[in-house]
Every structure is written in structure tokens, then in C-alpha cells.
Amino acid sequence: MQTWWLLAAGIAAFAPLVAQLPPWLAALTTITFFWRGTLAWLRRPLPGRWLLVCVSLAGAAGVMEQYRTLFGQQAGVALLVLFLALKQLEARAPRDGLAIVLLAYFLTLTQFFENQSIPVALTMIATVVITTAALASLTDSQARPAGLVRLAGLMLAQSLPFMLILFVLFPRISGPLWGLPADAYSSLTGLSDNMSPGAINNLIQSDAIAFRVKFDNKVPAQKDLYWRGPVLALLDGRTWRPGGMTSRTSKLAYASSANAPAYAYTVTLEPHNKPWLFALEFPTTVPAIGFTTNDFQLHARRPVRERIRYDMRSQPAVQFPEEDPRLLAEALALPLLDNPRTLGLGGGWKSTGGTDEERLRRAIDFMRDQRLLYTLQPPLMSMNVADEFLFDYKRGFCEHFSAAFVVLMRAAGIPARVVTGYQGGERNPVDDTWVIRQSDAHAWAEVWLAKRGWVRVDPTAVSMPRRIEQNLAAAVPEGDSLPLLSRAGFDWLREMRFRWWAINNSWNQWVLGYDPQRQREFLQKLGMAAPDWQTMTATLAVLCGSMLLGLTGWMLWRRPRLDPVERQWRRLSRRLGKQGLARHSWEGPQDYARRIARTQPAKAAEIDRIAALYAGLRYGSLPARQIDELRRRIAAFTP
Amino acid sequence: MPPTTASHPLAPALAAANQIILGKDRQLRLALSCLLARGHLLIEDLPGVGKTTLAHTLARLLGLDFQRIQFTSDMLPADILGISVFDRTGGEFRFHPGPIFTQVVLADEINRATPKAQSALLEAMEERQVTIEGATRPLPDPFFVIATQNPAYQIGTFPLPESQLDRFLMRIELGYPDRAAERALLEGRDRRALLAEARPLITPDALLAEQSRASSLRVAPPLIDYVQALVAHTRTAPEWKTGLSPRAGLGLVAAARAWALLDGRTHVLPEDVQAVLPAVAVHRLPTAGEQRSAAEVARALIEAVPLP
Numbered sequence: 001m002q003t004w005w006l007l008a009a010g011i012a013a014f015a016p017l018v019a020q021l022p023p024w025l026a027a028l029t030t031i032t033f034f035w036r037g038t039l040a041w042l043r044r045p046l047p048g049r050w051l052l053v054c055v056s057l058a059g060a061a062g063v064m065e066q067y068r069t070l071f072g073q074q075a076g077v078a079l080l081v082l083f084l085a086l087k088q089l090e091a092r093a094p095r096d097g098l099a100i101v102l103l104a105y106f107l108t109l110t111q112f113f114e115n116q117s118i119p120v121a122l123t124m125i126a127t128v129v130i131t132t133a134a135l136a137s138l139t140d141s142q143a144r145p146a147g148l149v150r151l152a153g154l155m156l157a158q159s160l161p162f163m164l165i166l167f168v169l170f171p172r173i174s175g176p177l178w179g180l181p182a183d184a185y186s187s188l189t190g191l192s193d194n195m196s197p198g199a200i201n202n203l204i205q206s207d208a209i210a211f212r213v214k215f216d217n218k219v220p221a222q223k224d225l226y227w228r229g230p231v232l233a234l235l236d237g238r239t240w241r242p243g244g245m246t247s248r249t250s251k252l253a254y255a256s257s258a259n260a261p262a263y264a265y266t267v268t269l270e271p272h273n274k275p276w277l278f279a280l281e282f283p284t285t286v287p288a289i290g291f292t293t294n295d296f297q298l299h300a301r302r303p304v305r306e307r308i309r310y311d312m313r314s315q316p317a318v319q320f321p322e323e324d325p326r327l328l329a330e331a332l333a334l335p336l337l338d339n340p341r342t343l344g345l346g347g348g349w350k351s352t353g354g355t356d357e358e359r360l361r362r363a364i365d366f367m368r369d370q371r372l373l374y375t376l377q378p379p380l381m382s383m384n385v386a387d388e389f390l391f392d393y394k395r396g397f398c399e400h401f402s403a404a405f406v407v408l409m410r411a412a413g414i415p416a417r418v419v420t421g422y423q424g425g426e427r428n429p430v431d432d433t434w435v436i437r438q439s440d441a442h443a444w445a446e447v448w449l450a451k452r453g454w455v456r457v458d459p460t461a462v463s464m465p466r467r468i469e470q471n472l473a474a475a476v477p478e479g480d481s482l483p484l485l486s487r488a489g490f491d492w493l494r495e496m497r498f499r500w501w502a503i504n505n506s507w508n509q510w511v512l513g514y515d516p517q518r519q520r521e522f523l524q525k526l527g528m529a530a531p532d533w534q535t536m537t538a539t540l541a542v543l544c545g546s547m548l549l550g551l552t553g554w555m556l557w558r559r560p561r562l563d564p565v566e567r568q569w570r571r572l573s574r575r576l577g578k579q580g581l582a583r584h585s586w587e588g589p590q591d592y593a594r595r596i597a598r599t600q601p602a603k604a605a606e607i608d609r610i611a612a613l614y615a616g617l618r619y620g621s622l623p624a625r626q627i628d629e630l631r632r633r634i635a636a637f638t639p
Numbered sequence: 640m641p642p643t644t645a646s647h648p649l650a651p652a653l654a655a656a657n658q659i660i661l662g663k664d665r666q667l668r669l670a671l672s673c674l675l676a677r678g679h680l681l682i683e684d685l686p687g688v689g690k691t692t693l694a695h696t697l698a699r700l701l702g703l704d705f706q707r708i709q710f711t712s713d714m715l716p717a718d719i720l721g722i723s724v725f726d727r728t729g730g731e732f733r734f735h736p737g738p739i740f741t742q743v744v745l746a747d748e749i750n751r752a753t754p755k756a757q758s759a760l761l762e763a764m765e766e767r768q769v770t771i772e773g774a775t776r777p778l779p780d781p782f783f784v785i786a787t788q789n790p791a792y793q794i795g796t797f798p799l800p801e802s803q804l805d806r807f808l809m810r811i812e813l814g815y816p817d818r819a820a821e822r823a824l825l826e827g828r829d830r831r832a833l834l835a836e837a838r839p840l841i842t843p844d845a846l847l848a849e850q851s852r853a854s855s856l857r858v859a860p861p862l863i864d865y866v867q868a869l870v871a872h873t874r875t876a877p878e879w880k881t882g883l884s885p886r887a888g889l890g891l892v893a894a895a896r897a898w899a900l901l902d903g904r905t906h907v908l909p910e911d912v913q914a915v916l917p918a919v920a921v922h923r924l925p926t927a928g929e930q931r932s933a934a935e936v937a938r939a940l941i942e943a944v945p946l947p
Contacts, residue, residue, distance in 0.1 A: 563861075585945030588909035619859040620906035 002137050003040045005148070006091055006100045007033060009134035010084050012127040013104035016111050016120070017081060022066050025078055028059060032085035039089075046089055056086055077110045097138045104131045118507050129153055161547055168523075169540040171533035172516040190272025191229050191420050195443060196239040197378065197385055200399050200420070204376070206438040209270055210422055211278060212505055213434040216264040220280065222424055224316060226444065226456060227278040227436060229421035231295040233330050237338070238385055240403060240418050243330045249294050253321060254453070256284045260317040268309045268508065275299045278421060278436075280314035281456060287312065294327065295417070296454075307513055320453025323415075328448060331415035339386040339407055346411020356449050359412045360457070367405065367462050370394055374401075374464040398460045402443040405459035415448035419456070430502035565617045565627055572610065572634045579639055589615040600639065610634060647903050648849060649675075652700040652840040659696050659833050660689055662820025668901055669811050669918050670697060670785070674846075675853045675897035678808020678890060679764050679784040681749075681799075681922070686789065688813040692830055694745040694785040701846055702839030703742035703781065708760075710752035712795065716759035720769050734771070739763050742779045742843070746786040750796040757797065760784070761806050781846055801925050808890045809915070810922035812933065849900070856896040857906040864947040865909050866891055869916070872944045879924045887923045894919050913941050 011033055018026050032055075039046060059082040060070065067075035084103045091097055108127045111120050132152035137143060143151075190210065191203065211227075233243030256262070263280060277290050277298040286292050287310035290300040300308070334343065345366070349359050373395040381388040386404040389396045396404075402418050409416035423442035425434040444458040509518075523531035528539070562570070573583040573592075581599065583592045593611035597604035613630045616622035649671060656667050670693060673680045682690045691707065698705035708719060721737030738744065739760070746760055763769050764784050768777045786807065788799065804810065816824060827833075841849075866888055874882025883891075895911040902911070917937035924936065931939075 566861075584942070586909075586913075586941050586943075588913065588946065590908060590910050591913075615908055616906070619857070619862055619908050620904075621857055 001143075001145075002097060002134075002141050003036075003091070005134040005137040005145075006097055007037055007040070007088060009101060009104040009131040010088055012130040013084060013107040014081055016123050016127070017077065017107065020074070020114055021078055021081060022062075024062060025059070025066075025082065028062075029081055029085040032089065036085075036088040046092065049090070052086060052090055056082070059086070073110075073113055077107070077113070080107055080110075094138050097134075101131055101135045101138070104134070116512050118504065125156075129156060132156065162544060165540060165543045165547070167514070168519075169536045169543065171536050172514065172519045190274055190438070191276070191441060193230055193274065194239050194241045195232055195399055195403070195418060195420055197381060197397075197399055197403075200397065200441045200443055203441045204439040208438045210272070210436045210438050210440065211267050211269040212508075213268075213425065213436065214266045214432070215434070216266075218261065218263055219427075219434075220263060220316070223461070224280075225424050225434075226281055226419075226442075226458075227422040227425075228281050228283075228296065228298075228419055229276050229278050231293075231297055231417055231419050231446075233295070233327075233417040234333070235335060235338075235403075235407070237335070238381075238383060243295070243327070243417070245324070245327045245330045246293050246295050246297075248291055248299075252284065252286065252292055253294060253296070254282065254318040255321075256315050256318055260315050262313055262315045264311070264313050266309060266311050268307060268505075268513070269304055270307055271305050273303050273305060275301070275303050277304075277310065279312045280316070282315060282318045283312060284315050284318070285311070285313045294324065307508060309509075309513060309518075318453075323448060323453070328415045331417050331448060332410050332413070334407060334410050339384045339411075341384075341391055342386040342404065342407050343411045346408050346413075350411070350413040356414050356447075359414060360409070360447060360449070363405065363408050363412060364457070364459075364462050366408075367401075367459050370463075372396065372401065372463045374398075374460060398443045401459040401463065402445045405457065406445045409445070409447050417446050419444055419446050423458075428498045428501050428505075430498050431505060433502070433505055435501055563618070565614060565630065568627070568630050568634050569614050569618070572637065575634075575637070576639050581639070589618075596639075603637075603639070606633070606637060610637065647901065648841055648845055649901060650903075653901070655700050655837060655840060656696050659830060659837065660693055661823050661827075662816040663689070663693070663813060666811050666813055667693070667697075668898070669809055669915065672894055672897035672901060672915060673809045673918075674701075674781065674783045675850055675900060676808060676890070676893040677781070677850055677854075678893065679786070679806065681804070681807040681810040682785060682787045682813060683790050683810055684787070684813045688815065690785075690787045690813060691745060691747065692834070693813070694743060695834055696837070697783075697785075698743035699834055699837045700840050701743075702841060702843055703783070703846075704779070705743045705745070706738040706741040707745040707747060708738045709747045710749050710756065712751055712753060714752045714756040716756055719756060719759050720763065720771055723772055734774070734776075736776070739769065740776075740778060742781055742783065744782075744784045746784055748789055749786040750788045750798045752797065754797055757799065757803070760786070761803055764806055781843065781850065801923070804922045805884060805886060807922070808894060809918035810933070811918050853897045853900040854893065856899055856904075858892060858896065859906065861947055862895075862907050862909065862912070863892075865944075866895075866912060868944050868947060869912070869920075869940065872940065873920070873924060876943070878939075881925060883920055883923055887920060891915065891919050909946050913937075916941060 014029055014033070021029075038044075060079065063075055063078045063082065064070055067078065069075050070079055080103060084100065084107060087096060087100050087103065091100060105128070108124050108131065111124055111127075114120075129149065129152045132155060133145075133148040136148045136151050136155075140148075191200075230242060231246070232240035233246070234241045262284065265280075267278065269277060275290075277287060277300055279298055282296055283292070283298055286298065287300075289308060289310060290298055292298055346363075349362055354362075367390075370390060371394065372389070374397070375395050376397065378389075378396045378400060379393045381393070381400075385400065386407040389400040389404045390408070406416040406418050420441070420443045422436045422440040423444070424440050425436040427434050442460070444456060444460065446454045446456055449455050514522075519536075520531050523536070528535060569583075569589070576582060576596065581596060587595075589611040593607045596607045600607075610630065610633050613622070613626060613633065617624070617626055617630060653667060653671060656671075657664055660667060670680055674697065682693070684690060694707075695705060697703075717737065719737050719739050721735050721740065723732040723734045725731070726733040749757060749760070763778060767780075767782055768775055770776075789796075815821070824830075869891070870883045870888045872882075873879055876882075891912060892907075894915040895907045898911040898915050899905075899907045917933045920940070921933040921936045
């Protein structure tokens with residue numbers, strides 16, 4: 001039975017890790033488990049030591065070959081999985097069983113290296129129950145499986161309060177607990193620092209969450225939810241890149257206006273391995289974790305490699321000072337030879353004169369009149385993206401819209417730049433947070449108007465207002481492939497999804513994101529004035545101690561209540577115990593009475609009487625009311 | 640443990656026995672308790688310490704028939720149980736009952752007989768009846784076997800295995816008398832003469848009544864708890880290969896009842912259990928090469944189990 005339990009614990013610890021192991025190792029491990037099971041089934045002896053040594057060495061060599069090291073996270077996990085399986089084949093003594101159980105516990109924890117979501121946590125709980133049952137089976141080989149599982153569940157349930165106290169109060173360290181090597185971020189998705197046709201198009205195929213936002217009170221209209229990200233001022237062939245004049249500034253360039261609406265909100269940003277932070281236009285505060293630039297981007301100091309939270313305030317209307325001429329010059333620069341038709345069009349407007357506003361108006365009208373089509377499958381274009389989009393294909397994605405518009409504006413002599421980021425988002429009615437996904441990625445334009453400063457123009461919205469006012473699905477023609485969750489007609493799915501998001505968000509905020517800051521806030525809310533680590537540790541000790549005391553008290557209380565007769569008898573023994581005459585635990589009443597009588601002959605008659613009363617009440621058939629006499633005599637007895 | 644003087648029908652018999660067998664009050668009480676609990680007694684001791692005298696005295700004072708069977712290695716079951724002999728005058732087989740058909744049997748040096756003869760006796764003890772040639776014949780009531788075993792000379796003997804020892808309710812050792820008792824013994828009259836003068840002090844019917852009285856003594860739940868705790872301890876403690884059987888537990892309660900009855904009480908105390916424990920329990924606990932005496936083993940067991 002123990003063998004099967006150990007096997008179950010091994011498999012339970014191994015199964016969730018299969019996906020991250022090299023196939024040959026997964027196969028070897030599976031075969032080893034199967035081997036052990038077959039031997040146990042056929043009641044055959046375990047294989048010899050030399051065979052095991054050979055297999056272990058071969059496996060270790062394989063791991064070395066695969067990862068070029070035996071240490072580090074992935075190689076270490078792989079090696080431990082191998083050992084877990086091979087240990088099964090030499091589990092002879094209980095000590096070996098213990099080693100398997102400990103290995104299984106540790107490997108359970110390594111599931112969190114890859115993924116820290118709720119399903120993984122649930123899997124881990126199941127694994128821990130099985131492993132604990134295996135541990136219990138080591139001490140009681142005859143126990144039935146159901147009994148062991150129940151015992152394991154009970155033990156885990158009993159440890160729950162301690163777990164909660166430790167979780168809440170144990171002093172937190174900054175940074176993720178699961179230290180990850182640098183290569184772990186290559187798969188993270190997000191906006192990149194340049195834009196060429198097709199880049200955002202790829203991004204919006206993903207349903208992955210970019211960030212979540214919780215507004216403090218007021219929420220802007222959906223069409224005003226422009227989350228600013230990288231600003232691209234330099235056209236380099238087909239690709240837009242950040243401008244060379246962009247520089248770090250210590251304070252925001254613009255002044256917030258007192259009477260314009262302001263929005264306060266908290267952003268929980270998923271890791272995306274790039275430094276930018278996203279905010280509504282225009283941020284009036286700079287998060288402590290980052291800085292700002294002279295084109296109003298927000299940057300973290302390091303690439304965002306873990307989920308971070310920051311509080312923001314934004315005002316849509318701010319007062320811009322005089323802009324740096326170098327920045328404006330950069331926002332007018334164009335490659336001379338590309339996009340001749342667009343350049344010609346814009347140049348024509350420029351030469352006819354008129355104010356900047358008039359030229360902007362004309363450009364917008366032009367875009368609308370061209371009946372440009374918004375599509376997720378734009379045709380391939382050459383170097384002259386703006387020309388081909390505006391005059392030939394007339395089909396494109398937000399990249400084409402914004403890029404062509406900025407080229408047109410620059411040709412017309414108005415400083416303009418491309419801004420990438422996210423537009424919109426989806427409000428989760430369950431917990432009232434906004435979820436912004438990669439599929440909300442967007443690109444738009446900003447133009448400089450002398451009196452007004454930087455003005456956002458979204459050429460996509462001009463041509464295809466539904467994209468902004470509603471969502472992606474409404475703007476894209478029928479037949480274009482959309483991310484599943486963006487499609488209409490799945491209302492029940494959407495509802496379930498909202499709930500799932502809400503749970504997931506709480507998990508992220510309160511379990512994974514329970515960092516020193518959150519811990520401090522939470523404890524302050526609970527009334528702890530200055531939650532430093534000393535206070536926390538002291539509280540932790542006091543709480544755990546009082547809980548243990550409570551449990552002990554409960555167990556004592558649950559113990560079968562002492563018979564009142566017996567209680568009187570023990571009282572007597574305690575009294576006499578002060579003179580070294582306590583009753584031995586095995587001593588019967590007569591023997592005890594005689595022993596007392598020998599040392600205190602004067603009391604012989606009385607102690608004999610008490611012992612006879614006790615014996616008659618407890619072992620004989622004296623009526624129960626005689627207990628009063630027993631009590632009286634014992635109370636009166638003075639040794 | 641000085642006994643309380645209680646007016647009990649068996650008290651005079653016990654007092655008289657103490658006059659004949661000197662300094663062996665405890666063993667006499669145990670033997671009498673064994674009889675009252677309808678068990679059988681095994682005495683393990685050297686020759687000449689008074690085994691036969693004890694058996695004889697008990698039979699005499701209680702007014703019971705007495706037979707002695709000297710076990711030898713060539714003994715056959717028929718020598719114990721009896722045999723059918725063809726009676727020429729009657730023209731038929733007539734059964735001649737063996738020495739077992741008596742109320743008190745002294746099976747002397749039981750370990751000298753072959754297992755075959757031993758088992759004939761043990762079966763009779765257990766069944767309280769004898770089946771010979773298809774006919775079942777009941778043994779008298781009360782029926783009390785006192786077997787003796789000589790532990791010193793084991794060559795050419797068949798010591799009873801542990802499974803057979805379990806059939807005896809008690810095993811006691813007589814031991815040498817103490818100095819004062821031995822002096823009184825040497826100064827006093829011949830024991831045989833004393834025995835011959837002894838009168839029965841109780842009738843067999845009264846003895847049967849006492850037996851049934853003993854079995855109806857009150858055993859309170861805490862006492863059952865105690866016996867269970869003792870038995871459970873022997874089953875889990877590492878000192879013994881196997882623990883006490885349920886039969887041992889039953890025997891413990893029955894013997895404690897008889898002991899309490901002799902003490903003149905109507906209920907059983909833990910002390911009664913502790914008093915009979917060395918005699919009832921220790922010979923059923925197989926120990927691995929242990930040199931401790933029964934009293935020491937019992938003491939250790941008692942002190943390991945607190946009263947509930």
C-alpha cells in the first residue's frame with residue numbers, strides 16, 4: 001500500500017511539470033513510474049543498485065546536455081524529477097519513503113516557477129493532499145486510502161489558520177519570491193518601441209491582459225480612454241521609431257488646469273519586459289517607480305518584469321508651454337523620397353496657406369472622403385506606405401491610418417507624431433475594474449497646434465468611428481478573424497468571463513501582489529499603527545501562540561469529562577501531594593489509603609473511610625448521592 | 640497485603656489452611672480464588688515445597704474428593720481418563736473411570752508425560768467432560784485441577800507450550816517458606832497428621848454457591864476500562880512478542896472477582912486485579928529470554944498502566 005501511495009505522490013508532483021520538461025525526460029520519468037508500478041503489481045524485487053546508478057548517471061548526463069548545467073531553476077527541477085522517479089525504485093526503508101515525500105513537496109512548489117495562476121494553486125493543493133496522505137501511509141501501512149486522504153485533508157485544514165496568519169503577517173520582501181532567470185521574459189507580449197506595418201496587427205490577435213485599471217470615482221467615456229504608451233516621432237523607411245530629441249525630464253512640462261476634470265485611478269500592469277507605463281492623457285503625476293519624458297511618456301526605471309501597481313492622476317486638458325523647437329523640428333521631418341503623392345498633397349495645402357486648424361480640418365476631411373477601410377488583413381505594402389494606403393489600397397489597420405496621417409500632416413507643415421498605446425478596455429461589472437487587453441492595442445496621432453499645444457487626432461476614429469465608440473468587432477468587416485473573446489453573441493461566456501476576471505484580479509491583487517506596500521496598507525487598515533517587521537513578527541508570534549493555546553484548550557475541553565467522584569479523589573491526591581504523598585497513577589484506593597495510614601496513623605480511620613467511600617462510589621454500587629459525603633470528608637481532611 | 644478479616648463462608652477454611660501450610664497465605668488465597676473462579680491452577684516449583692500438601696489441604700478443608708496422578712513418560716491417556724474392561728460376569732464392557740473423575744485432581748509433574756497424555760488432561764480441563772469410546776461422561780462439579788511442573792530438571796521432559804499454559808487460569812510459585820514459618824514448620828507436628836485431623840469446613844453445595852456468588856460480583860465500568868488498558872498495554876508494548884488474549888482478560892476479571900469475594904467485598908477494586916495479575920497474566924506473556932520473576936514482570940506492567 002505504501003508503495004502505491006509513494007507512487008501516487010510522485011506522479012502527482014511530476015504530472016503538472018510535464019509541459020516544462022524536455023520530452024525525453026518526461027518519457028524516462030513516465031517509464032520509471034510505470035516500471036515501479038509493474039514491479040509492485042507483480043511483487044517482483046526492486047532492480048539492483050548498479051542498474052539504478054547507471055540510469056541516474058545517464059539521466060544526469062542528459063540534463064547536463066540539455067541545459068548545459070546541473071544547477072539553476074530548470075535544470076534543477078529536471079534533475080529532481082528524475083531523482084523522484086528513480087528513488088521510487090530503491091524505496092526499501094521508511095527513510096526512502098520520507099525522501100520521496102520531501103522531494104514531492106519541493107517539486108510541488110516549483111510549479112509556481114512557471115505560472116502563479118489560480119488553477120495552478122488548486123493543482124498544488126491537490127498534490128499536497130496526495131503527498132500528505134503518502135506521508136501518513138508511511139506511519140500506518142494498514143490504513144485505508146479514504147482514511148489517509150481524510151487525515152491529510154484534516155491536517156491541511158488545521159494548518160489553514162496558521163497559513164493565513166503567516167501569509168498576512170510574515171514580513172514581506174520586495175520582488176517576486178520566485179527568482180527568475182533573465183530568459184524567462186522572452187515570451188512576454190506588449191507594445192514594442194517601434195511600429196512597422198503588421199506589428200500591432202500581430203499584437204491584437206492576443207487576448208492576454210495588458211493591464212487593469214480601477215478608477216477612484218469618475219470614469220471617462222469609452223471614446224476618451226486613450227492609454228498613452230511609446231511616442232514615435234521618427235519615420236525610418238517603413239518603420240516608426242522614438243524621436244532622437246526625447247529626453248528624461250524631472251518634472252512635467254505642462255501645467256494642470258484647476259477647473260478641468262481630473263481622473264484618479266490605479267493601474268495594475270502585467271509584466272511586458274519593456275519599461276513603459278501606461279496612463280490616460282495627460283498624466284499629472286509621475287509614479288514613484290518611474291520618470292517622465294519631454295514627450296509625456298511614463299517610464300519605469302527597469303523593464304517591467306513583474307506585475308506592478310501604480311496610482312495615477314490624469315487630466316485630458318492641460319496647458320502646454322512653448323514647445324522645444326528641436327522637438328517640433330523633429331516632428332516635421334520626413335524622408336524626402338518616400339510617399340511622393342502624400343507629400344505632394346500636403347505640400348499643396350501648405351502652399352495655399354491658411355491656419356494650422358484649417359489644414360488639419362482639410363486633412364481629416366480628406367481621410368474621411370477617401371473611404372478608407374479598416375481591416376485586420378491589410379494588403380502588403382512597399383516603402384511608400386502612406387501613398388499606397390491613401391491612394392491605392394485604401395485598406396489598412398490603425399498603424400496605416402496613423403502613419404499616413406502623420407506623414408500628411410508633416411507634409412502640410414504641421415508638427416505631428418505617432419502615439420502607440422491602448423484604446424478603450426472592458427469594464428468588469430463584477431468588481432468594477434477595467435481590463436485592457438493586448439487586443440486593445442492602438443496607434444493614433446498627435447499634432448502641435450500653436451495655441452492649443454499637442455492635440456490628439458485619431459485618424460482611425462475619423463474613418464471608422466465604430467472602432468473607438470464600440471469595439472474592434474464592430475469596426476472589422478464580417479469574415480475577418482477576431483480574437484474569440486472579442487466576438488459578439490457570447491453573452492453568457494462574457495458574463496462568466498467577467499466573474500473569472502474578478503476572481504483572478506483579487507488573486508493578483510491580494511495573493512500574488514501582496515508586497516511590502518500592500519502589506520503595510522492592509523495592516524494599517526487593520527489598526528496596526530506602524531507595521532514594521534518587528535511589530536509584525538511580534539504579532540505573528542502572539543497570534544500563533546494564542547492559537548496553539550486555544551487549540552490545546554479545546555483539546556483539553558474535549559477530553560472526556562472527569563467523573564465527579566474521580567475528581568474529588570484526585571483533589572485529595574493533590575492535597576496530599578504537597579507532602580510527597582501523591583497517589584501513584586496505578587495505585588488503587590485501598591493501597592493508597594494504607595500507605596497514607598502508615599505515615600499518618602492518626603488519620604488512618606478517616607482516610608480509610610474516604611477510600612471506602614470512593615471505592616464504593618466508583619467501583620461498587622453505593623448510591624450516587626453519597627458523593628456529597630465524599631466531598632465533605634475530603635474538604636475537611638487536613639493532612 | 641494483610642487481608643481484612645471478614646466473615647465469609649470460606650474464611651474459616653482459609654484460616655485452617657494457613658495453620659497447615661505455614662507462611663503461604665497469599666498462595667493459598669490465590670489457589671482458593673482460582674477454584675472459586677472455576678479455573679485450574681499450575682504450580683511451578685521445586686519438589687518438597689508443599690505442592691501436594693496444598694492440594695490435599697484444599698480438598699480436605701473444602702470437603703472435596705481428591706486424587707493424585709503422578710505423570711510419567713510412559714503414561715497413556717487411558718491412565719488418566721479410564722478404560723473399558725470386559726466384565727466376564729456381566730458379559731459386557733464396563734467402564735472403569737480413571738483418576739480424573741474426582742473433584743480435585745493433583746496432576747503431579749505434568750511435564751514428565753508425553754504431549755499425548757498431557758493433552759488428554761488439558762482437554763478434560765477445558766471441556767469439563769470426557770469422551771471415551773463414543774460416550775461422553777461429565778466430570779464432577781466442582782472440578783479443579785492442580786498441575787505441578789518442575790522447572791529445574793528439563794532433560795527428558797515436555798514442558799507445556801505457551802498455548803497450553805493459557806488453559807490454566809493461574810500459575811503460581813510456592814517458594815521456600817520464610818525463616819519464621821520454616822521454624823514453626825520444623826517445631827510443629829507432622830503435617831500429615833494435621834491433615835488427617837482436618838474436618839471439612841464447607842459443603843460442596845455451599846462451595847458451588849460461593850462460585851456463582853463470585854461470578855456475580857459487581858465489576859464497574861472504570862474497572863473494565865482498567866482491565867482493557869492493561870491488556871492493551873501488553874499488546875502494544877515491545878517487551879512481549881504477543882499480548883494477552885481475550886481469554887486472559889476474562890480470566891483476569893474472574894480471578895479478581897474471586898479475590899474480592901475472599902476479601903469480603905461485593906465489588907471489585909483495581910487492587911484485586913493487581914493482586915491476581917502475577918498469577919493470571921505473566922505465564923501467558925511469552926518473553927524473549929527474560930530472567931525476571933513473575934512478580935517483577937507484573938509490577939512493571941502495573942506501574943506502566945495508570946488507573947483510568
